[in-house]
Amino acid sequence: MLMNAVSVEADDVVAKLRSYIEDGGYKPGDRLESERELIVRLDVTRARLRKALDALEHEGAIWRHVGKGTFIASPDAGFGLGNLAKLSQKVTPVQLMRARQALEPAIAREAALHATMDAIRQLKQCRDRAIDAPTWDEYEARDDSFHRTLAEATDNILLLSLFDHLNTVRRAVAWNTVVRSSDRPARTHSSFAEHDAIVAAIEARDPTAAHAAMRTHLGSVAARLFGEA
Incomplete structure (x- = not known):
C-alpha cells in the first residue's frame, strides 16, 4: 500500500x-x-x-x-530521443558545426522568402535581448532563441523540426570548456553585427544575402571555437 x-x-x-x-x-x-x-x-x-x-x-x-x-524538446523529438542521445555521443564538435553550416544558411534563405512582419519583429526582439544579456550563460540561451525564432520564420514545419533535432544534438555534444575573460559578451562581440546582417537581409527579402550572412556568422562561431572557418 x-x-x-x-x-x-x-x-x-x-x-x-x-x-x-x-x-x-x-x-x-x-x-x-x-x-x-x-x-x-x-x-x-x-x-x-x-x-x-x-x-x-x-x-x-x-x-x-x-x-x-x-x-x-521539440514536440516530435520524443520518437527518436534515444537515437539522438546515441548520435550525440558519436558526433564531434567539428561535425556538428558543419551540419549547422549546411542547414542554417538554407533556413535563413527560406526566412527571407517567407517570414511575416510579425516574425521579423520577433526576430529583432531576440537579437536585441541577446545584446542585453547580463551573463554568458544567458547570452547563449538568448542566442539559441534567436536561431530558433529564425527557423520558425521559415513557416516550414519540416525545416523547424530538422532544426530542433540538430539543436538537441548540439546541446549534448561534448564541447571543450570555453574560457571567458569577462562576465558577459562585450558590445563589440562579433555575433551582434552578424545577427544584424542576418536580420537586415531577411527584412530586405534578400534570400542570397540571408544565406551568405548566416554562413559568415557560423564560420565566425567555428573560428572562435576551434579555428575552423
Missing part, C-alpha cells in the same frame, strides 16, 4: 510539472527555471522534482544538459 502511495505522489508531481510547462507557454528550445526555482514554484521536494524531470526526459518532453540547464 505504501509503495502505491509513493507511486501516486510521483505521478502527481509529473502531472504538475507537465501542466506548469503547458500553462507557461514554453516553446521547444526554451530553458526551464533552475531546480531551486521549480521546487518553490511547484511546492515539491528536490527528490520528487528530479524524478519528475527524469520521467519527462524519458518521454522526450525535455532535454537536460549538464552545466546549461533543462530545455523543452
Whole structure:
C-alpha cells in the first residue's frame, strides 16, 4: 500500500510539472527555471522534482544538459530521443558545426522568402535581448532563441523540426570548456553585427544575402571555437 502511495505522489508531481510547462507557454528550445526555482514554484521536494524531470526526459518532453540547464524538446523529438542521445555521443564538435553550416544558411534563405512582419519583429526582439544579456550563460540561451525564432520564420514545419533535432544534438555534444575573460559578451562581440546582417537581409527579402550572412556568422562561431572557418 505504501509503495502505491509513493507511486501516486510521483505521478502527481509529473502531472504538475507537465501542466506548469503547458500553462507557461514554453516553446521547444526554451530553458526551464533552475531546480531551486521549480521546487518553490511547484511546492515539491528536490527528490520528487528530479524524478519528475527524469520521467519527462524519458518521454522526450525535455532535454537536460549538464552545466546549461533543462530545455523543452521539440514536440516530435520524443520518437527518436534515444537515437539522438546515441548520435550525440558519436558526433564531434567539428561535425556538428558543419551540419549547422549546411542547414542554417538554407533556413535563413527560406526566412527571407517567407517570414511575416510579425516574425521579423520577433526576430529583432531576440537579437536585441541577446545584446542585453547580463551573463554568458544567458547570452547563449538568448542566442539559441534567436536561431530558433529564425527557423520558425521559415513557416516550414519540416525545416523547424530538422532544426530542433540538430539543436538537441548540439546541446549534448561534448564541447571543450570555453574560457571567458569577462562576465558577459562585450558590445563589440562579433555575433551582434552578424545577427544584424542576418536580420537586415531577411527584412530586405534578400534570400542570397540571408544565406551568405548566416554562413559568415557560423564560420565566425567555428573560428572562435576551434579555428575552423
